[in-house]
Amino acid sequence: MNSRKTLFVALLAALMVVGTAVVAIAHSSSSGRRVIDAPNTVEMETRDGGDVRWILPGPRKLDKAVFGTPESPLREELLPLDKRADTPEGYFVSGDGETAMMTPFSNKWAPITGEAEVKVQDVTSVSGSSTEDKIHADFKFTSPDGKISYRLVVKRALPEIPDHENFGGVGVNALQHGATGIGTPLMPQLMAFIAFWGAGDLYVNGELQPEKRFVHFMLSENVRDDDYNLVFNDGVNPQGDWQAHLILPPVALGSDGPFDNPVPTGFELPNKQNQPFLHIMFEDVQVDG
Ligand SMILES: [Cu+2]
DSSP, rough: OOOHHHHHHHHHHHHHHHHGGGGGGGGGOOOOOOOOTTTEEEEEEEEETTOOOOOBBBBBOOOHHBBBSSSSSTTTSOOOGGEEEETEEEEEEEEESSBOOOBBSSEEEEEEOOEEEEEEEOOOOSSSSSSOOEEEEEEEEEEETTTEEEEEEEEEEEEOOOOSSOOEEEEEEEEEESSSSSOOOTOOOOEEEEEEEEEEEEEEEEEEEESSEEEEEEESSBBBOOTTTBBBGGGOOSSSSOEEEEESSSSSTTTTTTEEEEOOOOOOOOTTSBOEEEEEEEEEEEEEE
């Protein structure tokens, strides 16, 4: 990989996983800290033939309520000023401080087919060196052109991750994104009825990929408008249908922890580069909890 591409992957990884120093104090020992009524078990699955969408890379405008304006910016700790661009089209997240960058939080998508089954058990309440949280998740889906099939199996909760609180790997009914410091601030602040951060095995056309993947999943309030544009904080619709998000940043898991590594999607973008991340949205879900 050339250095420019490496930098792009690193930046994307930071944007997708980022929390910040804001909640660094939340990292404390998880030993013995449990959620009330543990174990709290929740199951979700997609309906047969349901609507599944592949999010394509695209620019993401910055929400004034979170980031302010170019004239009076807010929350530099969430997104430094050199990662923002004041362009004729508006205020955008940027790789170079001048032009809008391609992100996984765009309004561009393609219909695909797929299914998801998720079962989580929330026991441990906060991140730490070990966890009693459990994940059994299985996702199957295709590329937008239908030529590539993917399967992702997640069986292990990550007890803690760099940068932000993760509730011991599984969180139920947790507020995140926006300015919360939990997850990327490029997603609006939302209620996640299920959230997990786990280690996944990715199969591409039936072949197990060499690296364990960093996986984030959420079942959340509806964050898309009638045109399927990703909304800002004030557009999140608690009355809308819930949505499930499967997110694989360009981050793999090694024995020393997470490291920058593009997801081997094999899916070529118009710029001839392979898409280095996955953001899959499942629209038709049923929940048991
Ligand atoms: Cu999230």
